[in-house]
Amino acid sequence: MTIFERIVTRDEKISIVGLGYVGMPIAVAFAKKVDVIGFDVNKEKIDLYQNGIDPTKEVGNEVIKDTTVQFTSDEARLREARFHIVAVPTPVKDDHTPDLTPVESASRTLGRNLINGSIVVFESTVYPGVTEDICVPILEKESGLKCGVDFKVGYSPERINPGDKIHRLETIIKVVSGQDKETLDTIAKVYELVVEAGVHKATSIKVAEAAKVIENSQRDINIAFMNELSIIFNKMGIDTKEVLEAAGTKWNFLNFSPGLVGGHCIGVDPYYLTYKAEQMGYHSQIILSGRKINDDMGKYIAESTVKKMIKANKQINDAKVAIFGVTFKENTPDVRNTKVVDVIKELEEYGIEVKVVDPSADKEDLWNEYRINLYEIEDIKEMDAVIFAVPHEEFRAISLEDVLAMFGSSDYINSVVMAEIAATSENVLEKLDRNNNRVLIDIKGIFDRKEAENAGLLYWRL
Secondary structure: OOHHHHHHOOOOEEEEEOOOOOHHHHHHHHHOOOOEEEEOOOHHHHHHHHOOOOOOOOOOHHHHHHOOOEEEOOHHHHHHEEEEEEOOOOOEOOOOOEOOHHHHHHHHHHHHOOOOOEEEEEOOOOOOOHHHHHHHHHHHHHHOOOEOOOEEEEEOOOOOOOOOOOOOHHHOOEEEEEOOHHHHHHHHHHHHOOOOOOEEEOOOHHHHHHHHHHHHHHHHHHHHHHHHHHHHHHHHOOOHHHHHHHHOOOOOOOOOOOOOOOOOOOOOHHHHHHHHHHHOOOOOOHHHHHHHHHHOHHHHHHHHHHHHHHHOOOOOOOOEEEEEOOOOOOOOOOOOOOOHHHHHHHHHHOOOEEEEEOOOOOHHHHHHHHOOOEOOHHHOOOOOEEEEOOOOHHHHOOOHHHHHHOOOOHHHHHHHHHHOOOOOHHHHHHHHHHHHOEEEEEOOOOOOHHHHHHOOEEEEOO
């Protein structure tokens, strides 16, 4: 029997190494068809899964409770499988060079427990050549086995979109590759067990690796273009969203919008490609220019907020600003590489007190990574400005009336005026003006601009 046939008949198991936003949905999907070992070095995460809790919120607690995935942090159990999928994160360092530490560590762990006749498929985002030039030597060294003889490798780039309930593992065409035709065919058959949309067989591992990094590089560049347009149109006093709605009526206009670009993919993958290009003697022009624009957007938003507050006659030092949303995108608890933090840090540089509200964010990760605490909506009172940074579904239910209450009630304003009644009329008007000019920064355009302005809000968006 082939390894595929043995997997289908449950004589062999599949292992998933790394159970985060990518690995966990893969493990759950395969467990519906075959026997799966879900391995992660994080014992606390494994304990959550074993207790039916999904910290990623990608599939939900009920699915985790019902799944047959054998969750473990015991690496020795990897020896029970002959088909391995490595789905660990591949971040960048502070200098924007690739941090291959997680994938190298996973390769060492897997290598120590690799048995003859195995197939190892990497899903982690890498630049072309990493699988064969970096991971394979580690697997060989740790296992004492020879690649191509005792075990085979392949690459199948992950296309998980955190928070997206429509484009899922099962509904997105899966790119697969293998070091030879036999391996490629086996890998394709295994993924076809769960990917209803089908697979695309890449001609080589390097082609599949390259396809992954350009997918997100392309999106990064297009968003950078939108961000640059937003900067230009704001200077012109033109609403960018209205411009894009008008231009979007053309049949071939690409549907992108300005915003903060963070997370573990779009804000990271381009650096993997440009790093490899630098090694080959080519300095990227377009890709790095787009990266610079997107990386600077947090500072731009913070500066725009301060300018609006000054226009509203707000005292900047010791001002209070609420930020709604701190995850890298909507409807996910994922705070990795979130650019909302750039906005927070920049505001704090001005001496502004920032309160963050986000019912979706992973509180523990947020504190461990950024030392940021979260507040409840009820805590947001007497603000000088409110920023809606991430359009979570929960925030879309917030009305303009709710927003107005975050600045203080009319009773508060009247009391200020009465306290100043003995002063000159100029001082009264100045005080009243300062409290009527409520600043609303709506980064992704959750609210209607005209309605916000008619409600007396000083409104700004990208």
